[in-house]
Amino acid sequence: MTQADVLKFPLDLKAIKELIPHRYPFLLLDRVHSCDAVYISASKNVSGGDFFLQGHFPSQAIMPGVLIIEGLAQTAGVLGRLRISPAASLCLLTSVNKARFRQQVIPGDVLFYHVRLQKQRAPFFWFTGEAKVNDACVASAEFSAQM
Numbered sequence: 323m324t325q326a327d328v329l330k331f332p333l334d335l336k337a338i339k340e341l342i343p344h345r346y347p348f349l350l351l352d353r354v355h356s357c358d359a360v361y362i363s364a365s366k367n368v369s370g371g372d373f374f375l376q377g378h379f380p381s382q383a384i385m386p387g388v389l390i391i392e393g394l395a396q397t398a399g400v401l402g403r404l405r406i407s408p409a410a411s412l413c414l415l416t417s418v419n420k421a422r423f424r425q426q427v428i429p430g431d432v433l434f435y436h437v438r439l440q441k442q443r444a445p446f447f448w449f450t451g452e453a454k455v456n457d458a459c460v461a462s463a464e465f466s467a468q469m
Contacts, residue, residue, distance in 0.1 A: 329404070331356050341403040342396055343412065347373040350393035351435070354400055360439040362401040366393055370429035385427035390461045391418055394451035397435040402469045406439065406447060410469035416446065421463040431455045445469055 329337070333354035339345070355363045368375075368385055375383040392415075399413030427433055437451040445468050453461040 333400075338400065342399045344396055344399075348392075349396070350389060351396050351400070354397075355434075357401060357404050359405055362397055362404075362435075362437050364393075364397045364400065364435045364437075366433045366435070368427055368429055368431045368433055372429075375429060383429050385431075385433070387421070387423045387461060390423070390427060390433065390453050391421060391451075391463055391465070393433065394435050394437055394449075394453060394461075394463060395465060395467065397437045398439075398447070398449045398451070398465070398467055399469075401437060401439065402447065402467070406442065407444070407469040410445075412469070414468045415465060416468050417466045419464045421461070423461050425455065425458060425460040427453075427455060427460055433460070440464075 335352060338351050350366050351364045352367050353365050374386055374389055378384060378386050395415045402410055402413045434454045437449050440450055441448045446466060448466045450464050452459055
């Protein structure tokens with residue numbers, strides 16, 4: 323039995339903070355909806371008050387693509403703590419490949435992260451991730467991390 327087996331989903335912000343070290347203003351997850359051995363889904367409510375929207379761009383706020391990728395990586399970090407490597411304190415991004423950005427993410431959007439573990443050779447793990455708004459893919463990437 324893993325830690326995820328005893329948790330009740332969705333996980334709120336308090337539970338997320340117990341699993342990964344990120345804090346405001348760099349915590350890019352608000353809720354974890356589900357998690358199994360190789361898949362996790364989480365979300366972030368994009369708000370006009372988010373720090374990164376103040377200068378990107380002042381006349382038309384758009385969430386930076388690099389932060390969407392970071393949100394996918396943080397989601398993978400939660401998966402790592404719950405299912406893969408519960409003793410790990412950090413999930414460090416080691417590569418990002420095939421990143422694609424298909425649509426802008428703006429204030430008011432709810433960004434859903436979907437991450438799947440593809441392969442592991444501890445302490446390295448390979449993932450695929452997709453970010454969606456209203457069921458439309460806004461970004462995707464393959465990435466690896468060390469836990």
